Amino acid sequence: MELSSLKFYNVIVLGFAFMLMFTGFQTCGMVEQTVLKSYRNDSIVNGTVTYNGDGYTSLAIIYVVFAFANWLAPSVVSVLGNKFSMVAGGITYTLYLSSFIKPITATLYIGSVLIGFGAADKQRIPLYIGLTSVCALGTALLLILRSHPIQKLEVGDPEEDQPSEEEEETSDEAAMLNDSLDVTxxxxxxxxxxxxxxxxxxxxxxxxxxxxxxxxxxxxxxxxxxxxxxxxxxxxxxxxxxxxxxxxxxxxxxxxxxxxxxxxxxxxxxxxxxxxxxxxxxxxxxxxxxxxxxxxxxxxxxxxxxxxxxxxxxxxxxxxxxxxxxxxxxxxxxxxxxxxxxxxxxxxxxxxxxxxxxxxxxxxxxxxxxxxxxxxxxxxxxxxxxxxxxxxxxxxxxxxxxxxxx
CATH class of the missing domain: 1.20.1250.20 (MFS general substrate transporter like domains)
Structure with missing residues (x-):
């Protein structure tokens, strides 16, 4: 596949993947407080509230972690690569959304950290199964992103590749990244x-x-x-x-x-x-x-x-x-x-x-x-x-x- 066609393909895949993932997450954010307050009212047993999760607190955790995680993200990308870093991020969104199917205060807040992530109770389960599925599909789409082989030598060169140089470049990548992060x-x-x-x-x-x-x-x-x-x-x-x-x-x-x-x-x-x-x-x-x-x-x-x-x-x-x-x-x-x-x-x-x-x-x-x-x-x-x-x-x-x- 030509480079221009490959770029277009990856842009299309990324567009649909992010659309699906953030359809799930943004919809969750908009209804989260309403859903959790409804669930809290339904969780009262013998006059005691058994669930204390709060949507605003969850979203606050997400954004404060996200604020500081921005500075650490390049290090993760250097280890996992671009595609699998995005896949890992998508998985955290999916796990966060799935925590609403059966809300537990601890898993809600843990899910909020991992992301860095109104209706009556009877409507909550199908809603969040749907949102989780949509987000999971978006994450799965990231797996079909393609990379382009690097053109190393000009036509007519008797040697088709130079693995030693490539290995040398790869070995220096981590050091270069650390330097660039420090500079940034x-x-x-x-x-x-x-x-x-x-x-x-x-x-x-x-x-x-x-x-x-x-x-x-x-x-x-x-x-x-x-x-x-x-x-x-x-x-x-x-x-x-x-x-x-x-x-x-x-x-x-x-x-x-x-x-x-x-x-x-x-x-x-x-x-x-x-x-x-x-x-x-x-x-x-x-x-x-x-x-x-x-x-x-x-x-x-x-x-x-x-x-x-x-x-x-x-x-x-x-x-x-x-x-x-x-x-x-x-x-x-x-x-x-x-x-x-x-x-x-x-x-x-x-x-x-x-x-x-x-x-x-x-x-x-x-x-x-x-x-x-x-x-x-x-x-x-x-x-x-x-x-x-x-x-x-x-x-x-x-x-x-x-x-x-x-």
């Missing part, structure tokens, strides 16, 4: 201490907080609002679908067609994302009762809870998230072309750490305080992005480079 860690720390990166860190941190809200808290709130009627649990799934639709549309507009949408800079897109988030947070504040992140509640908010508005807010959350994330990736690639690996590592570290903090406080704060935190960091994140983006633009103009092609 030191560069990441130096980058973090620069003024631009410290300012951008505010934006990165906000993306982690709003990730917490749209991926776990908001769907829980919808499922806990009893004023939506008997179908409130079904709305959890519909809301999740609309979040995904918003992400896809935003990713297509600002990612795939990025060269056209960036014509006037990245800051208008981030400003639009921030404005959409502000409006959405206000609508959620008006539509969802204050206690919904913590428990099922018969209360109303400032208006009678409206199902159409709740679903529409899901779409807006996903679309605005895409505004922020596509532009964060873009500005990192532009500002740090020679140090993209440590810069992206910092982005994922800060985003994941913020997500872990967000899930940790979600178990304790009512909706209005969670929304207030998001509003404060949204404003700060947009302003921080503007400051760095203006500097990037001012550096590009004197050098004669085309900003539109950045």
């Amino acid at each position: 860690h030191r560069l990441s720390w130096k980058l973090f201490l620069t003024r631009d990166m410290m300012i951008l860190s505010i934006t990165f941190f906000y993306t982690g907080l709003e990730l917490t809200f749209f991926s776990g808290v908001y769907s829980t709130c919808v499922g806990a609002t009893e004023r939506f009627g008997e179908d409130s649990d079904k709305l959890v799934g519909l809301t999740g679908i609309m979040i995904g639709v918003g992400e896809i549309l935003g990713g297509a507009l600002f990612g795939i067609f990025g060269k056209k949408t960036i014509r006037y800079g990245r800051d208008p897109i981030v400003l639009m994302g921030g404005a959409i988030h502000m409006v959405t947070f206000l609508l959620i504040f008006l539509n969802i009762p204050d206690l919904a992140p913590l428990n099922k509640t018969p209360d109303s908010a400032y208006i009678t809870p409206n199902t159409y508005l709740a679903v529409a807010c899901g779409f807006l959350l996903g679309f605005a998230d895409a505004c922020f994330n596509t532009q964060c990736y873009s500005i990192i690639g532009t500002s740090y072309p020679d140090n993209s690996a440590p810069a992206f590592a910092l982005f994922k570290f800060e985003q994941s750490l913020a997500a872990a903090i967000g899930f940790a406080y979600s178990s304790h704060l009512v909706l209005k305080w969670q929304l207030l935190i998001l509003v404060i960091f949204a404003v700060a994140g947009v302003v921080a992005f503007f400051v760095v983006e203006r500097k990037v633009r001012s550096r590009a103009e004197p050098s004669g480079s085309s900003y539109r092609n950045i």
Whole structure:
């Protein structure tokens, strides 16, 4: 198989594999708190609660481990290789999802560490069997990825291979990796201490907080609002679908067609994302009762809870998230072309750490305080992005480079 055809084949396989794995995991995250609270209520025996697992705590563990595991992942890849490292990661997702079929507090939290991973109880088992199967299928797809043989010699060379050189290269790989990891860690720390990166860190941190809200808290709130009627649990799934639709549309507009949408800079897109988030947070504040992140509640908010508005807010959350994330990736690639690996590592570290903090406080704060935190960091994140983006633009103009092609 030609190299170009092989790359296309691997991209297709990876796309379907990740789609299946994260369909399972992201769906789990959106309904996790609702499902576990329902199971906890069903686990009461003689007035004693026999199950104490908490979805927010589980997700907090996942993201705090993921934040620090980013720095260790290259070492794992060096030992297992690219394909089997991804397979190993997929297995941890699958094990985590399977722990919900028969929830046990210890296995839930152990599964959360391994990942670094609403409905009535009678609906839980088929739901998580399905999600586990989907994730397992995605993991299995990774096994059919193909590698391309290295072209070692020119045509006409009497010797077809040079195993001694290959062995020499392989033996040096581990040492080279250790050196590169050390360099990456030191560069990441130096980058973090620069003024631009410290300012951008505010934006990165906000993306982690709003990730917490749209991926776990908001769907829980919808499922806990009893004023939506008997179908409130079904709305959890519909809301999740609309979040995904918003992400896809935003990713297509600002990612795939990025060269056209960036014509006037990245800051208008981030400003639009921030404005959409502000409006959405206000609508959620008006539509969802204050206690919904913590428990099922018969209360109303400032208006009678409206199902159409709740679903529409899901779409807006996903679309605005895409505004922020596509532009964060873009500005990192532009500002740090020679140090993209440590810069992206910092982005994922800060985003994941913020997500872990967000899930940790979600178990304790009512909706209005969670929304207030998001509003404060949204404003700060947009302003921080503007400051760095203006500097990037001012550096590009004197050098004669085309900003539109950045």
